[in-house]
Amino acid sequence: MAGYHVPPLERLVDKFESLPGVGHKSAQRIAYAVLNMDKADAESFAQAIIDAHEQIHYCSVCCNLTDGDLCPVCRDESRDRSVICVVEDPRDVFALERTNEFHATYHVLHGAISPLGGIGPDQLKIKELLRRVQDGTVQEVIMATNPTVEGEATAMYISRLLKPLGIRVTRLAYGIPVGGDLEYADEVTLSRAIEGRQEL
């Protein structure tokens, strides 16, 4: 942009461009939208970023995101504490909660074991999970890590730690997604769907 620089605008575009899924053109478009907000809206936008950072931290039990000491699930007395569903990411908890079918508790690992990415078991919240199962109330741990190489390896690693403690360790079912098209399902998914077939 020979000769044309508006530093505060460029800084704002750079900030938006650094976000995931936002390219240069989108960042420009967003920055102009922010400029077109009225002053109060822009200030409350900036404040929302600061607030989220200051107020959100990990739940002291399940390591999910919360603004209190305990997350809403761990605070909820009606939840079944004998089952823990282990997920990689807080977003996975939101996805599972949306089903309205799951009434037990969660544990968020904040990642998966990935030797290539330099992430080992110590960087995940595995110690916190082991501490939770110490007192004997937990009967089953459902591994709901992603169906990727990293997610599988993490599920395997954790199940080997838990099984000697006499805890039942299960894994989410693999198969064809509901509403999907058999024709477009990949071979691995299809063979897993055949393996896991059930009586009608």
Next chain:
Amino acid sequence: MAGYHVPPLERLVDKFESLPGVGHKSAQRIAYAVLNMDKADAESFAQAIIDAHEQIHYCSVCCNLTDGDLCPVCRDESRDRSVICVVEDPRDVFALERTNEFHATYHVLHGAISPLGGIGPDQLKIKELLRRVQDGTVQEVIMATNPTVEGEATAMYISRLLKPLGIRVTRLAYGIPVGGDLEYADEVTLSRAIEGRQEL
């Protein structure tokens, strides 16, 4: 999300979702990325929004965005002040500046006449343009509004105001885009390209 609410996170997701081109999933992804920033980065992000809002305003001559009194183009003494290129949006100035071929000045309307959208000539920076051409230094006004119904109407409207003042009013050429494929060009563009054909 039955039972699961983290208000500061939801507020942040809502803010991002209100931006153009950002859906709910992207907003969630971005909000998590913001949470994963370190504190200093998040603060400088918030500050960039506030700064852009406080420091950027319209150039007192051409109505483009700037953080000074005049924008860099109007400040530049080497620019040819006898030609004004009229555009709808500040982003159009950036696009034209990137060509490195245009050495005159701009005028930013901040929109186009759109009776359906409730935007009339009074909401655009047309008065400011007329004031600029009063002193007789301007010889030519190039209409570079978008090739849409609204852009065309705006170009027409302005040219009718300027022509009686003895100013030459021109329009950007229509035609097939360089690198485009003739096969995929629409009929209107193609017939405009034939009309505007030039000697080789």
